[in-house]
Amino acid sequence: MAIEVVQEFDYLTAFENLGKNAVGPMMYIERLDEKVRGMPKRMVVIAGFSGSLKTTYALNLAYNNAVGLGYSSCFISLEMEPEEQMLRLAVRHAQHPSFRKYNFKITVNKVLLNTWSKEERDFMEQIVVPDLQRNPGYGRIHVTGPSDFQYSIAGIECMLLALENHAVEVGAPGLRQTIDILIVDYVQLLAKYAGFANGSGSDPYRFTGEVFTYLRRLTTTYAKERGITVVALSQLNRASYTAAKDRIRNARIPGERYDNLFDATSFAESSAIMSDADVAVALYSDDELKKQLKVRIQLLKNRRGESDEKGFDALAMPEVAYVGDWQNDTATDDYIGELLSDVLVD
Amino acid sequence: MTCTKCEGRGYTIEESGKLRICICALRERHKTYLEPMKAFLSPYAKSATPAELREGPQAIVKSDAAVLGLMKTMVKTWYPEPYVITTMEACNEAGFQRHAEFKSVSELAGSSGAFVLDLSFMNKMRARNAGLKEGDSMYLVEFVHEVVARRKGRLAIVLDPRVGTFMTAYADVCDGLAELGIEYFEGTAYRRFARIAESEDGGDNGWYK
Numbered sequence: 421m422a423i424e425v426v427q428e429f430d431y432l433t434a435f436e437n438l439g440k441n442a443v444g445p446m447m448y449i450e451r452l453d454e455k456v457r458g459m460p461k462r463m464v465v466i467a468g469f470s471g472s473l474k475t476t477y478a479l480n481l482a483y484n485n486a487v488g489l490g491y492s493s494c495f496i497s498l499e500m501e502p503e504e505q506m507l508r509l510a511v512r513h514a515q516h517p518s519f520r521k522y523n524f525k526i527t528v529n530k531v532l533l534n535t536w537s538k539e540e541r542d543f544m545e546q547i548v549v550p551d552l553q554r555n556p557g558y559g560r561i562h563v564t565g566p567s568d569f570q571y572s573i574a575g576i577e578c579m580l581l582a583l584e585n586h587a588v589e590v591g592a593p594g595l596r597q598t599i600d601i602l603i604v605d606y607v608q609l610l611a612k613y614a615g616f617a618n619g620s621g622s623d624p625y626r627f628t629g630e631v632f633t634y635l636r637r638l639t640t641t642y643a644k645e646r647g648i649t650v651v652a653l654s655q656l657n658r659a660s661y662t663a664a665k666d667r668i669r670n671a672r673i674p675g676e677r678y679d680n681l682f683d684a685t686s687f688a689e690s691s692a693i694m695s696d697a698d699v700a701v702a703l704y705s706d707d708e709l710k711k712q713l714k715v716r717i718q719l720l721k722n723r724r725g726e727s728d729e730k731g732f733d734a735l736a737m738p739e740v741a742y743v744g745d746w747q748n749d750t751a752t753d754d755y756i757g758e759l760l761s762d763v764l765v766d
Numbered sequence: 767m768t769c770t771k772c773e774g775r776g777y778t779i780e781e782s783g784k785l786r787i788c789i790c791a792l793r794e795r796h797k798t799y800l801e802p803m804k805a806f807l808s809p810y811a812k813s814a815t816p817a818e819l820r821e822g823p824q825a826i827v828k829s830d831a832a833v834l835g836l837m838k839t840m841v842k843t844w845y846p847e848p849y850v851i852t853t854m855e856a857c858n859e860a861g862f863q864r865h866a867e868f869k870s871v872s873e874l875a876g877s878s879g880a881f882v883l884d885l886s887f888m889n890k891m892r893a894r895n896a897g898l899k900e901g902d903s904m905y906l907v908e909f910v911h912e913v914v915a916r917r918k919g920r921l922a923i924v925l926d927p928r929v930g931t932f933m934t935a936y937a938d939v940c941d942g943l944a945e946l947g948i949e950y951f952e953g954t955a956y957r958r959f960a961r962i963a964e965s966e967d968g969g970d971n972g973w974y975k
Contacts, residue, residue, distance in 0.1 A: 432909050476869075488783065517781055523773040673918045674847065674879025712846045713787060737777065737785060746788035747780075751796070751845075755789055756838050762793070763800050763837070 431695075445491045445601050445649050447701075448484040450745050451732055455725050456699055461639045461647035463696055465607075467654040467687055468703035469661055473715050473736050474653045477703060477743040478603050479505065481651060483512050483672075485514055485601060486559035492587075493601035494562040499610040502563040507531050509561060510544060513742040515550045522547065527739045556593050559600070566613045573614045573634045576602070577642060584643075599648065607631055607732035608688060629692030636696040643685065643705065652695060657703065660686030664704065678704065678716045679730045686720075698723040705736060713737055714746065777915045796841050802851055803840070806886060806924055807903065817951065823914045825923035825943065825950035825959075829885045832951055836882075836922050844920050849880035854906050861905030871905050876910035880920035883910070888926040907942030914946055925950060937962055 446453050468474045481524025483504040485491040498504050507528075524543050530536040530545075552558070562583050569575035574726070580599050587597040604610050608628055615627035615740045641647040661739045665683045671677035684703040687693045692695075694700065698720035709716060718731035751759075768774040776791035808830055818837030819826070821843050826832040836911050840849070852874070859865035860874040868874040875881075885904075913919040923943075929952060933935035933940050936958070943950075944959035951957075 484783070515779055515783075515785060517779050518784055520779050523775075525775040670876065672876070672916065675918065676878070708848075735785065735787070740777075740785070742785050744784050747784060748792065749778075749789035751789070751792070751841055756841050759793060759796055759800075759841065760816060760834055760837060761812075763797055764807070765806065 421557060445481075445485045445493075446489065447699075448481060448488075448744065449734055450729065451718055452701065452717070455722055456717060457725065459649050459651075459699060462649055462698040463636045463639050464649065464651045464699040464701070465687070465691075465693055465697040466651060466652050466701050466703065467656050467682075468705075469656055471739050472703040472705045473738060473743055474703055474738070475500065475545050475605050476508075476738050476741055477715070478605055478651060479508055480512065482511055482561050482603055484599065487513070487516070487559050490557060490559045490595060491600040492559040492561070492596055492598065493603055494564060494583060495603045496564050496566075496576070496601050496603065496610065497605050498566055498571070498613065499605055501567050504532070505563045508741040509563075510549055514544065514548045515740050515742060516548075516551075518551075519543075519548060523548075525740075528741055529739060531683055534659060556596075558596075560587060560592060562599070563714075571613045573610070573631055576634075577638065580648070584631055598643075598646070600639060600647045601651060602635075603651045604635065604653060606655065607635070608655050625698055630691045630712065632692045632696045652697075655688045656682065656686045657688045668706070678709070678733075680718075681716065681731065682720065683729065694721060697721055702731075704731075707732075710736070715743060767789070770860050784889050789905070791920060794847065799838065800837050803833065803837050803882070805851075806884075817954070819951060820943075823910075823921040824956075825925050825948055826950055827925045827929045827952040828927050829953075835951075836924075840922075844880050847879045848883055848918060849876040849883055849920070851882045852909075857905040859911040861908065872912055873906045875909055875917060875919070878919070879888045879917075881913055883921065883923040885932070886924045886926055888928065889930055890955070903936055903942070906939055910943065910946060910948070914948070921948075923948070923950075933960060 443458030444462070446458055447456055447464075466474050466478060475497075475610060482493040482495055485493060495502075495505060511526050511528050511531055514524065522543055524540050524657075526536070526540055526544060526548075536544075564579065569579040580602065584598055611628040611631045614631060632652070635652055638648060639646050639650050660682055667681060668677045681704050684694050684700075686702065687700070698721075699719070702718045702720055704716040704718075705714070713736055714733045715736040716731050717734050720727040728748065733746045733749075734743060736743050769788060770792060772778045772788035776786045776788055778788050796819040806828060811834065814830035814834055816838050817826075817829075817831045819832070820836040820838045821839060826836055838952055856865065856874065857871060860868040861871050863869055868877060887946065908923065910923075913921045929950070940959040942963040944961050949956045949958055
């Protein structure tokens with residue numbers, strides 16, 4: 421970081437540049453984007469229990485930033501095979517508005533269980549995948565496993581630079597040769613792998629703080645201080661699980677049962693995470709919310725603006741690898757009239 | 767028949783790339799949601815026109831039109847909050863700690879965010895017995911208070927069509943409901959429950975919209 425002195429700082433150029441610089445990768449949930457307003461070189465933590473759709477949201481984040489804004493990302497997938505993530509990305513791309521006219525409903529299960537029809541497979545092979553892979557307007561999405569960074573946190577930067585070199589070698593368009601977002605799914609597993617590799621494996625979770633500090637440093641120092649946005653997925657601690665379940669079960673006002681589920685102490689290894697993160701988001705989903713296609717989102721820390729500790733609902737459709745703003749058609753009087761007739765006929 | 771809006775996908779895709787749940791996908795969920803309410807309908811319900819009910823805690827005198835109106839309100843404002851159909855007896859069991867699941871009225875009231883309190887059948891012999899009635903009304907009013915005032919939950923009370931007999935037998939319940947601001951829908955309009963003092967004085971019990 422260069423030293424600046426107030427008396428010598430070029431304020432005129434700085435004022436001239438205001439608003440011209442890209443706001444950076446976005447979170448693609450309106451209520452988060454309104455508050456966070458882009459996450460260039462930020463350390464973003466997305467936390468939640470198992471099954472709270474962290475991975476699906478992170479995958480959407482990579483997908484939307486690539487397809488919508490042209491940002492490239494590297495997704496370190498330590499829980500799922502990279503190949504499975506690739507298939508999910510293809511399913512997600514099948515929901516792109518330009519493919520509406522084909523009227524196919526491609527789902528994750530259809531693809532993973534290979535239960536799709538020939539027409540659906542042809543549609544994916546001939547239309548969706550070629551567009552996802554060759555559209556020059558889209559950012560590149562790399563998905564890697566633990567062996568790609570040699571099980572060492574220091575290997576992450578080398579891996580990212582190698583991926584950038586590879587993009588140059590294969591002739592990717594200039595703007596798509598750099599990696600803008602690093603996504604780690606999830607950070608405790610990274611600490612475990614890296615901890616075992618460097619010999620401090622007896623208690624890998626104590627190593628999480630170091631991993632966070634490393635990732636935090638990467639946001640500004642990566643590639644000779646070009647910097648990178650880091651999105652780290654994280655588990656929440658067990659105490660917060662019990663507390664959240666109690667709150668939901670014993671909520672005095674039922675309509676508020678999913679409000680304020682988590683706080684800053686809910687993160688596993690909370691002090692390290694909360695001090696290093698610029699943005700901390702917690703996700704929650706249980707069977708009841710899943711039935712309603714909802715995931716609860718809280719913005720617990722936002723270094724540059726307001727937080728949203730109460731939380732709000734977002735639309736979650738894991739069968740098409742989608743997490744986005746909550747939107748549904750509303751029940752009009754005509755619809756309800758038809759519905760009641762239907763109910764009476766059954 | 768395939769939905770023309772989403773072509774059977776269950777969601778629509780907007781120009782911005784965002785997905786939106788299609789109304790056809792909600793239909794089956796709504797039907798399942800309303801299924802338990804069919805128990806309040808007569809075989810002639812098809813010819814009834816749903817009554818226009820307001821939102822908020824309320825009672826309805828059981829009729830096909832009123833129940834259909836309640837179902838309409840439930841789809842519009844209750845869904846997707848799961849609801850429980852409960853009875854005066856359940857309130858008593860919880861209050862007297864005889865309930866298999868809930869040890870207090872408060873626990874019963876906290877078991878769901880929405881309730882349909884089924885008072886659609888009144889046992890006249892029981893209603894004539896002052897001793898039993900007192901217990902009934904004590905826990906019933908406590909339950910309603912807990913749901914409406916303390917927990918801000920959703921509540922609909924379905925009253926016996928012989929509402930006059932109910933009011934005579936359970937004047938104290940009606941007084942409690944009136945105190946909580948609950949009104950009952952009968953025919954085409956809402957009415958206030960009678961307060962005990964008002965009834966004794968022959969007080970205002972007038973119809974109004």
